[in-house]
């Protein structure tokens with residue numbers, strides 16, 4: 465694989481992975497933070513309710529009498545209340561505490577126990593100690609506009625707090641002490657709130673951040689390592705495959721070159737052997753003519769005849785070898801070819817041999833096919849010669865030539881009623897020089913030529929039994945209208 469591409473790919477995947485882990489971190493952080501906020505809100509709510517209950521209790525009693533001491537002097541804000549200060553029969557002095565005062569005192573003295581600040585405030589103060597801070601003042605204004613609760617994160621003295629505040633409405637119990645200010649039942653008298661410090665929650669969050677970060681870091685690094693390993697492996701396999709492909713290409717080049725060399729060698733050899741064979745035949749003929757009747761030795765005459773025969777045979781063989789070698793390439797224009805015309809021409813050419821064999825030939829429907837004419841001629845000639853040569857053991861040899869269109873192909877058949885070919889030999893006869901009989905007729909190359917022609921055109925050739933006995937040569941070629 466290209467070094468650059470695989471590096472880019474690795475970087476992209478690593479970046480994606482980092483983005484995923486980063487996203488995970490952010491998501492986790494959010495959830496943790498939300499969780500902390502939820503807890504703080506719960507704490508604020510429960511404290512608020514506790515304060516509310518406590519204040520309601522104090523209001524229901526119209527305030528509570530407690531012994532007077534330095535921390536709890538009579539409240540000047542209650543000066544208008546009769547019996548603000550009373551005495552027990554034994555002479556102990558008691559003074560009335562109002563709910564706001566009780567709350568403030570509790571916060572002042574036991575605030576550390578609470579941790580959560582509770583407060584009652586108003587924009588119309590009896591006691592300036594109850595004055596609202598900035599956030600509370602804003603909340604009070606929102607209550608006057610009808611809001612029923614303000615629940616927010618806000619700083620107090622630079623430290624983060626969660627603050628909850630609700631309006632404090634006047635009920636009948638309040639009027640005992642607040643009627644003099646002109647309030648009526650239902651008025652917003654002020655607000656009551658709690659403030660939960662967020663520091664413990666945030667500290668807790670932070671203390672858990674490091675281990676979470678470490679875990680994610682490990683996952684991230686492991687992912688990176690896995691990506692690196694994966695890409696290295698993919699690259700290795702790719703390289704191996706590529707090397708194999710290159711080697712295969714090289715080998716196939718060598719093979720096709722060798723093949724071409726061999727083919728060329730065979731062609732040249734066959735061509736050069738033609739000439740001596742032709743001369744031998746000519747000279748044998750001449751010799752026979754010249755000696756003529758003068759040759760009275762029968763054995764010598766027979767030998768001369770034999771030489772002539774063998775020279776002819778060699779010529780035929782060489783001709784077929786050349787035809788075989790050339791049969792996988794078109795020898796003319798590949799075009800729609802009239803099979804009927806081709807067969808008629810062959811029948812005319814082989815008229816004598818057909819007559820000799822006493823064969824009766826019938827030609828059926830022959831649909832056109834797509835091939836160059838010389839090879840179409842070869843294919844039919846071979847099939848017909850095969851029928852004449854191998855069917856002639858029969859007394860009355862009948863040969864049928866037929867064709868049919870099957871899909872985009874045309875299937876031709878040449879059938880004889882001769883002895884036929886046993887099933888186990890029907891493939892063998894398509895090999896070069898494979899002959900079933902040792903008869904001198906035929907070169908043993910014919911059917912191999914036919915098969916090579918058919919297969920190089922995308923078709924096939926095979927043998928079947930003619931119904932009723934005999935051999936049927938079949939071959940398929942593309943139909944004339946196929947692309």
Ligand code: HEC
Pocket residue numbers: 523526527528539541542560561562563564565584585586588589590591592594632633634635637638639640641642653654655
């Ligand atoms: C026993 C008398 C008494 C009763 C009952 C009482 N208050 Fe008060 N309240 C006071 C006094 C006195 C103050 C001011 C001094 C203080 O803070 O102690 C005060 C302060 C407040 C404040 C703080 C603002 C300020 O003016 O300082 C609010 C708000 C308040 N009261 C609301 C209520 C409401 C609402 C009720 C009824 C649910 C109620 N009070 C019942 C006596 C009372």
